[in-house]
Amino acid sequence: MSTFSYAVADSATMLRRNLKHAVRYPSMTIPVVAIPVVMLLLFVYVFGNALGAGVGPGAHGHYVDYVAPGIILMATTYGSISVAVSVCADMTEGIVNRFRTLSISRAAVLNGHVLGGVIQTLLSVVLVVGAALLTGFRPHATALDWLATAGLLTLVVVALTWLAAAMGLRAKTVEAASNAPFPLTFLPFLGSAIVPTDSMPTAVRWFAEYQPFTPITDTLRGLLMGTEIGNSGIIAVAWCLGLTVLGYFRARSAYDKA
Amino acid sequence: MTTTRHAITASGLRKAYGAHVVLDGLDLAVAEGTVYALLGPNGAGKTTTVQILSTLSAADTGDIRVGGHDPVRDPRAVRAQIGVTGQFAAVDGKLTGEENLLLMADLHHLGKREGRRRTTELLERFGLTDAASKLPSAYSGGMRRRLDLAMTLVGEPRIIFLDEPTTGLDPRSRHAMWQIVRELVADGVTVFLSTQYLEEADQLADRIGVLNEGRLVAEGTADELKRLVPGGHVRLRFEDPAAYERATRALTGMTHDDEALTLQIPSDGSTRELKALLDWLEVESIEAERLTVHTPDLDDVFFALTTEPSGAPHSAEASAAQKATLR
Incomplete structure (x- = not known):
């Protein structure tokens, strides 16, 4: 076998290990689904009437159709907390030092964590989409739109997972690792997830318009609800790729240094 | 005259963390198929030495060969020959004993059948068959340590590093561990052992290096060391x-x-x-x-040659007095 196929085999072994962990210890994965679903219920059934009136005609009458794409993105950010915690917890155990003394691809440990994290988060996202459909979310998307949605969400999750892995590696304790991705979970709120950005105060609006989650949310909403995407699509993809590269290199350098 | 083949050599090993010098010009040579014990008090630099020799950390200066390769320039070639059991059990706490061993088999690319075979064999050899499907949290300290060593042996390494393998174990588990080490050596494996237990070095090692404040203060067989001190x-x-x-x-x-x-x-x-x-x-x-x-035992050697972390070296009398109070 070549070095590359060994690297693939080792990464697959590490992926199996991480998925086994996740199935056996779902305590970190459950909130990734539960929190966005609770948020969805809150925004649709508790705040929905007032917010829906404020959002206006762009929302096709139902606030759930406006907020659901935002809530779906929220699920991707909660997944990053689970990844940061599991990476950090792993690093504090002796097992990673054992992996370092093995003649295996050095990237394998991280690849396994990130692939495992991406699969877990995407499954959570599917469940959140299901919950949104149950609460009356009625996207009018074609099969191609759904495919593009899946692609976009995968890009977002890959980017957030590499960032979270880097945070988990750099955190000194598991507690710090669970706090580090916290700002990420607020980004959808400070974008167009809940309300349109032009209803925000000037300073916040300026931030909202230039942060990655606004073009991502707008693209997702466009794909699912047929609203105008414009150049948001390209900007969203560029953000995802850029953040993936940043997260990847920060994670690799932290792993090699530790 | 026969020439000795060395599994491990190191010369002029230096390592400092900031102003704190951990290793201060360490020279080592371990012949193939022998047990070398690095003996020293806490903080002498034992773990740092093991980490450097096992590619986990790089020395500031010094020339090292492990299994004929340089751990810095060619870490993979070194890793392919070594097995490391650290001071703290390096097992996956979320996988059962058997799954831990199968994971190692996968990472050594042994293939399904061979991996299963070796896992079963190691579980049996280390008395873990009954605990195979339990998580390590249900294990005793001795069982965890045995699982740890079993994981190290999955890849059949020719050189094994054991960093304080029996620290914290009860006497029975300690003796069981010693027996395992003796069996390894009988198979021709080279063992590099760090320990703070004199008896352990005396029991297992062909050669003993006494490490103190980053330097070897004495080296030889147990008998040679005992002759160094009066008593x-x-x-x-x-x-x-x-x-x-x-x-x-x-x-x-x-x-x-x-x-x-x-x-x-x-x-x-x-x-x-x-x-x-x-x-x-x-x-x-x-x-x-x-x-x-x-006859003087290694305790006499230890106290005569090593220092308290912040103290002056003991004289022979002072060490005798210290021993008297310890007993």
Whole structure:
């Protein structure tokens, strides 16, 4: 076998290990689904009437159709907390030092964590989409739109997972690792997830318009609800790729240094 | 003359963390198929040495060969030959004992059938068959350590590093661990062991290096080290106070304990010296109840050669006094 196929085999072994962990210890994965679903219920059934009136005609009458794409993105950010915690917890155990003394691809440990994290988060996202459909979310998307949605969400999750892995590696304790991705979970709120950005105060609006989650949310909403995407699509993809590269290199350098 | 093949050599090893010098010019040579024990107090640099030799950390300077390769320039070639069992059990706490071993088999690319075979064999050899499907959290300290070592052996390494393998284990688990190490050496494996237990080094090692403040302060076989320090003596105990009195008056250069009626005579413990002493007692018609020979043990060596973390070196007397208070 070549070095590359060994690297693939080792990464697959590490992926199996991480998925086994996740199935056996779902305590970190459950909130990734539960929190966005609770948020969805809150925004649709508790705040929905007032917010829906404020959002206006762009929302096709139902606030759930406006907020659901935002809530779906929220699920991707909660997944990053689970990844940061599991990476950090792993690093504090002796097992990673054992992996370092093995003649295996050095990237394998991280690849396994990130692939495992991406699969877990995407499954959570599917469940959140299901919950949104149950609460009356009625996207009018074609099969191609759904495919593009899946692609976009995968890009977002890959980017957030590499960032979270880097945070988990750099955190000194598991507690710090669970706090580090916290700002990420607020980004959808400070974008167009809940309300349109032009209803925000000037300073916040300026931030909202230039942060990655606004073009991502707008693209997702466009794909699912047929609203105008414009150049948001390209900007969203560029953000995802850029953040993936940043997260990847920060994670690799932290792993090699530790 | 036969030439010795070395599994591990290191010369001029230096490592500092900031201003704190951990290793200060360490030289090592470990012959293939032997056990080398690095003995030293906490903070002497034992773990740092193991980490450098096992590719986990890089030395600031120094020339190293492990299994013929340089751990810095060619870490993969070194990793392919070594197995490391660290001070803290390096097992996956969320996988069962069996899954831990199968994980190692996968990472060594053994293939399904061979991986299963070796896992079953190691579980049996290390007395873990009944605990195979339990998580390590249900294991005792000794079982965790055995699983840890079993994981190290999945890849059949030719050179094994054991960093304080029995620290914190009860005597039975410790002896079980020693037996395992002896079996490994019988198979021709080279073992590099760090320990703070003198008895462990004495029991297992072919050669012992005494590490203190980042430097080897002595090196040799256990017997060679014991000869380095004074402290050997013969002890005579008497029943009859009159016999004790006469012996005390006749002998010079000894210490005596009037309450216990014992005499302590400096001696190297050789049969020639013992015979001379017994002949003398015979000629003088002094009857001694009991004679015991005390050779210096590694404790004497340890205390004579190593320092407290922030103290001056012990003199032989000071170390003897310290031992007296420890017992």
